[in-house]
Amino acid sequence: MGSPIPIANLYYLLCYAWDRLDQGRLVDVSPLQSTELADLFALVLCDGIHHLARRGLEQSYDVREEELSGIRGRIDISHSLRRSLFFQGRAHCRFDELTVDTLANRILKSTLVALLEVKELDPKLRHRAYRTAQLLHGIRPFRLSQRDFERVRVTSNNLFYRFLLGVCKLVFESLLVDERTGETKFRDFTRDEAKMALLFQSFLFNFIARECSGWKVKSENIAWQATSATDPELRLLPRMQTDISAFRLGEYRIIDAKFYQRSVGSYFGSEKFHSDNLYQICSYLLNARRVGDVQASGVLVYPRVDRQIRQRYEIAGRTVSIYTIDLNAPWRAIDKELRELML
Template sequence: MSSVLESEEESAAAAQLAYDSIPVRNVWFLFLYAYDLARFQGRFAAEIEESPDFKSLIARLLCHAVETRLRRNLSFGYRHREETLKRVRGRIDILQTESRNLFRRGEIACRFEELTIDTPRNRLVRAALTVLGGRIHDSALAHRTSMLSGALGRVGVSGAMPSRAEMASDEIGRHEAQDSLMVSLARAVFDLVLPSERKGFRSLLRAQRGETEFRKLFERAIANFFAAELPREEGWRVYPGKHFNWPIGAASPGIQIHLPMMVTDIIVENEQVGRRIIIDTKFTKILTRSQFGDSQRFKTGHIYQLYSYLRSQERESDPRSLISEGILLYPAIGFDMDEVAELQGHLVRFVTIDLALPSAEVVARLRQLLLLTGLSATMPERA
């Protein structure tokens, strides 16, 4: 078993090294792409340089965004209300009015939409400011977040955290760029800065929780980067999180319950050129010590996983599945690797992205990865 899977201690240590060493500017770069905010790239350079960690950066930028919105007025929205009134407002609820005999009291049950500043997005922002105030070591910044949370309360924004359903219904329009930034920063407070403490089936160290959230950030950022960079007019399509089915023939009745799901991180396809690339992003070191400790090798479990994605989906009716390509993509600090091999008709690449480089060089490296996918310069010519 030790030759297949790393120990949990080694995995956590490897993750923590990468997690702690990424410059704040590159975490911000990942955040922008992960949350579809690439248009804000290049802004807030001063805030990025002044922030010692990502938590402080999120707090500074969230405060800046909220202060801007308060100066220009927060966005209003409509909420549905049902109330018993002395006069008609909106629509009459006939059933409630008759069943409660409201006419005798000179009242009427009404349903109406009310314009309010207490919208789900504004409540999310206030909740984020409130929790940040108690988690930041910079006293001046903590005071700033608390003051802004109070300011939102004074203009009518309640402190209740919105539900997922409420946030899903509160769509942000393309013209609401400032709201989009503010809400994405608030989401990051709960997604990235404050990992969940809820009880579950496994106990995770703080470092492991941080690694899990940043792994999701890395995966989502890479998927959105490819979606933004690959020209759709040339036939490129990006599919994050696609579910694969096992090619089961004859089977016992209960086998489906116990088989693990196969869910890829990213699939890039181009029907015009007949290519399919399955990209699996990891957030650990690309190499691990071999079973006997005398060399470093690629991780067996990762190779098996990608190999399963490639071979299990082969079908004669789908020509692209027979020559689909696979990429295992890892973050790295001060380290670069790009190796490729052909395994039973499928090109498999092991690639790192050095997140210690300036953001412009990280972008260039990712663009190069797109260009070199397939038979790159690192792959010897076929006979």
């Protein structure tokens, strides 16, 4: 089953969310007609690896041990004596050898090899992924684990590697193996509201920071404007942390990004906005301190599912706006819609 969001749009969401837009633009996904996520990531990895290969794959020194007829590096005297190698004109040596078989490269190749097992993968992309994996000669694929992504290190001057490793991690988290049939399937994370909520939030944060001139953004903790004789430090009250607090001269907005399969909820047969979201944004606004003489306004942003929403309310003296963004529109339209939201 394909992604409910166009593949090219989802790619831009990920690039913004990871704050890797410049690196993501090195891969052109616009020709991809498929709606399958496995096809998207196979294309990105194939193009990305070819880009790395043209620039030169990452290399590092690896310690090797070998019995040699000459001398290279350091001689392991005890090992050589124990095996009587000196009498044979040989020595056991330890030396550093420059290799492309680094952890980062092994993750790239291992991810490609894993994608080859995905049943839904387009045959042409499967062939291309196979050929690209062959390009990584001398790099050993292995069974990936979460720990591998935690311990991989990439130098700061090669951000494209970081971008591709982010793709690999998402692939790793999305692959499912059917224990009964042994088939590998790609889990569609776009249908997981919790995962997509985090992605949508990160996307909005970085889009505003990058594209909306004059705005500064951060996530902030808002202190309760409350007192208590029984809980003087207010430790039992839940923490209020904004998704996005946006500031510019004369304006302060608290923006909450939400992701639901429906733009509105249902209450006794009537359509209503999601009450928890409204209660949350109102709590933020009622407790947020002024920035200078500027009072915070609130914005709830949803992906458009079934209709466009543009509503504004005055609640307890605070302005609350509710908007939807059409993630199925052409990317230029999404870009324009978001810029207008921040006018």
